[in-house]
Amino acid sequence: MSFRPPKGTDDLIAPRSAGWQVVLATWEDWTRRYGYPLVMTPMFEATDLFERGVGDTTEVVTKQMYTFEDGGGRSLTLRPEGTAPVVRAYLDSGGQGAWKGAYAGPFFRYERPQAGRRRQFFQVGIEYLDVTSPEADAEVIEVGWRFLSDAGVPGLTLLINSLGDPECRPRYVEALRSHLKDRADQLSSDSQRLIDRNPLRVLDSKVDRAAVGEPPKMIDYLCDACASHYESVRSQLDALEVSYKQDDRLVRGLDYYTRTTFEWIGGELNTAQNAVGGGGRYDGLAEMIGGRALPGVGFALGLDRIMLSLGDPEVGHLDAYLVSETGAEEALIVASRLRAAGVAVDFDTEGRSVKAQFKSARKLQAPVILVWKGDGLDVDIQTDDGRQTLPLEEVAEWFTDQV
Ligand code: AMP
Numbered sequence: 001m002s003f004r005p006p007k008g009t010d011d012l013i014a015p016r017s018a019g020w021q022v023v024l025a026t027w028e029d030w031t032r033r034y035g036y037p038l039v040m041t042p043m044f045e046a047t048d049l050f051e052r053g054v055g056d057t058t059e060v061v062t063k064q065m066y067t068f069e070d071g072g073g074r075s076l077t078l079r080p081e082g083t084a085p086v087v088r089a090y091l092d093s094g095g096q097g098a099w100k101g102a103y104a105g106p107f108f109r110y111e112r113p114q115a116g117r118r119r120q121f122f123q124v125g126i127e128y129l130d131v132t133s134p135e136a137d138a139e140v141i142e143v144g145w146r147f148l149s150d151a152g153v154p155g156l157t158l159l160i161n162s163l164g165d166p167e168c169r170p171r172y173v174e175a176l177r178s179h180l181k182d183r184a185d186q187l188s189s190d191s192q193r194l195i196d197r198n199p200l201r202v203l204d205s206k207v208d209r210a211a212v213g214e215p216p217k218m219i220d221y222l223c224d225a226c227a228s229h230y231e232s233v234r235s236q237l238d239a240l241e242v243s244y245k246q247d248d249r250l251v252r253g254l255d256y257y258t259r260t261t262f263e264w265i266g267g268e269l270n271t272a273q274n275a276v277g278g279g280g281r282y283d284g285l286a287e288m289i290g291g292r293a294l295p296g297v298g299f300a301l302g303l304d305r306i307m308l309s310l311g312d313p314e315v316g317h318l319d320a321y322l323v324s325e326t327g328a329e330e331a332l333i334v335a336s337r338l339r340a341a342g343v344a345v346d347f348d349t350e351g352r353s354v355k356a357q358f359k360s361a362r363k364l365q366a367p368v369i370l371v372w373k374g375d376g377l378d379v380d381i382q383t384d385d386g387r388q389t390l391p392l393e394e395v396a397e398w399f400t401d402q403v
Contacts, residue, residue: 052288083282086103096130118304125301144279162230203251217248218248319367328349342399342400377393
């Protein structure tokens with residue numbers, strides 16, 4: 001029996017997990033402010049949903065899906081991404097009109113594992129459905145930007161592009177195809193195969209970056225409606241003071257994007273895994289999976305990479321540790337009172353020595369140590385700044401005053 005997690009997956013335990021909790025709390029705060037309530041969908045879906053929704057020429061679908069047959073002979077796939085499932089869920093709910101949702105959870109792709117590239121990884125994301133305006137795009141981008149900035153991701157760059165729509169994209173795809181055909185002998189065999197089937201995917205190829213040369217730019221081919229949409233998104237980002245860079249090669253790895261697409265690059269990450277997240281508008285996705293016309297815009301951010309860019313902080317999860325000089329029985333009651341008053345406090349249930357309890361407090365990185373001496377109702381409060389003694393009833397208030 002091996003006690004290692006499966007290849008490409010990780011266990012997350014304290015104190016690292018407490019660092020994740022801080023960032024997830026920041027996520028909840030920003031999505032709440034912008035009006036995105038929680039949406040949860042199953043960990044697995046009908047394989048067809050991803051084949052149709054994500055696109056059957058994407059790497060995600062051709063190489064990376066965890067697909068299995070269940071006892072009833074259905075082909076199911078562990079979700080490799082969140083947008084197609086959320087759109088499916090909204091269509092299934094019979095909902096009408098503008099709708100928002102935020103999700104957080106694990107996703108699965110059979111990748112070659114390395115730091116920041118896992119087989120099970122954690123994404124947070126939002127979707128804003130049944131909206132078409134550039135304001136919706138700008139708001140979605142702003143949510144990601146505010147969250148990532150507040151979480152403290154260093155050296156953040158936002159790249160944006162427009163991929164046009166079914167009216168103007170075909171002309172661009174033709175121009176790109178003919179550019180790629182001229183250089184086909186320099187491209188990898190994977191890219192050569194894509195020239196006819198899906199040449200946009202070649203722009204996404206890391207190995208062929210140099211060989212692709214100077215391809216035509218989508219923004220030069222946008223129809224009037226797409227060009228004016230894109231212009232509005234950019235001017236609204238300016239007004240919101242969200243800075244960005246135009247990236248002519250940004251196509252993203254999933255097929256469903258139309259018009260606005262974007263990606264955030266983290267400054268401290270190694271270049272192969274430096275995208276902390278991205279998203280865009282996906283006006284055709286709902287129809288691709290067999291639903292009605294349902295435009296939308298959203299993004300997904302990889303928490304594994306966000307945490308890497310923050311240096312994988314190890315943080316304490318307690319407000320205080322309670323050391324009892326009179327044993328566990330009294331400590332249980334004292335801790336309970338403090339907990340009821342909102343203080344995150346832990347203590348030793350095993351009745352170990354005072355010295356061992358202080359050691360636990362340090363190990364758990366408790367910023368405050370409360371010493372219960374049992375004489376009357378006083379608690380000795382020890383912090384890096386000194387010590388003081390307060391009656392038990394006043395201890396919770398003391399914590400409130402610290403913030
Ligand atoms: P995508 O769904 O491909 O647009 O990815 C959005 C973000 O999710 C990426 O920028 C990464 O931060 C994260 N991500 C995607 N795939 C993985 C993976 N295999 N391991 C870790 N993070 C990932």
